[in-house]
Amino acid sequence: MKQRFFFGGNGLKSAFVVALSGSFPPGEKEFIQSVRLFLDQVRDPELIEDVKDFTAQEGQHSLQHKLLNEAFDRIGYLATRVSEQFEEIEQEWIEKRSDADRLAATVVMEHITAVMAHFALTRPEEFDPLPDSVRELLLWHAIEEIEHKSVAFDVYEECVGDRNRLRRQLLLHMILFPLGIRDFQRMLLRELGHAPTWKERGEMARYLLGPRGLVVSVLPRYLALLKPGFHPWDMDDSHLVEEWKDRLQTALN
Numbered sequence: 001m002k003q004r005f006f007f008g009g010n011g012l013k014s015a016f017v018v019a020l021s022g023s024f025p026p027g028e029k030e031f032i033q034s035v036r037l038f039l040d041q042v043r044d045p046e047l048i049e050d051v052k053d054f055t056a057q058e059g060q061h062s063l064q065h066k067l068l069n070e071a072f073d074r075i076g077y078l079a080t081r082v083s084e085q086f087e088e089i090e091q092e093w094i095e096k097r098s099d100a101d102r103l104a105a106t107v108v109m110e111h112i113t114a115v116m117a118h119f120a121l122t123r124p125e126e127f128d129p130l131p132d133s134v135r136e137l138l139l140w141h142a143i144e145e146i147e148h149k150s151v152a153f154d155v156y157e158e159c160v161g162d163r164n165r166l167r168r169q170l171l172l173h174m175i176l177f178p179l180g181i182r183d184f185q186r187m188l189l190r191e192l193g194h195a196p197t198w199k200e201r202g203e204m205a206r207y208l209l210g211p212r213g214l215v216v217s218v219l220p221r222y223l224a225l226l227k228p229g230f231h232p233w234d235m236d237d238s239h240l241v242e243e244w245k246d247r248l249q250t251a252l253n
């Protein structure tokens with residue numbers, strides 16, 4: 001990857017991807033740790049196996065995103081600094097929270113990730129302007145996020161089960177997470193000395209808020225977690241996992 005504004009020549013969209021990628025390694029570390037806090041209370045042997053697979057997948061995502069972040073650093077972004085700052089904020093948050101709140105936050109973030117993964121795999125043309133290495137990493141990550149989307153939720157159901165706590169975390173994270181990403185996006189561009197043009201702003205706004213934009217597309221699925229009795233597999237998108245594993249395999253051969 002050589003081009004600094006690698007997402008269709010748009011600085012804002014490129015910094016958005018860098019900010020997201022920067023947040024993944026510390027975020028995924030906390031996903032693993034918060035689920036492990038409850039592992040000795042899980043009785044279902046199948047779920048214990050699922051937790052092991054979940055941990056292995058998140059560990060790999062974290063590693064691959066660290067490598068991608070280093071590649072972003074090489075073309076001038078402070079992607080690794082995003083990870084460091086994200087981790088500091090996260091640590092402060094963790095210190096003040098109960099284990100149940102930590103797990104609830106992980107369930108919510110896994111839900112956000114799965115909903116965004118569904119968007120990525122059903123609207124892959126959105127990623128066409130990206131360099132192959134970034135595009136393939138995001139698609140692979142999306143496949144595995146759908147594959148393990150209910151693991152943290154199932155641990156929560158078995159060990160905590162308080163839906164109102166989940167709802168509170170959902171409402172909190174639907175505000176805090178986008179604001180955090182926006183702040184990192186601004187920091188990255190400021191450090192690059194790049195002031196976004198009106199064209200870039202318009203494209204970014206359309207990408208997020210347009211009639212077929214990311215926010216409009218994911219919001220109904222995101223809010224489904226508020227429904228009584230919701231389970232992540234109520235929205236069965238497992239066919240996307242099989243279909244995309246084949247497609248990526250063919251593309252990589």
Ligand SMILES: [Fe+2]
Nearest residue numbers: 028058061145
């Ligand atoms: Fe992940």
Ligand SMILES: [Fe+2]
Nearest residue numbers: 058110113145
């Ligand atoms: Fe995940």
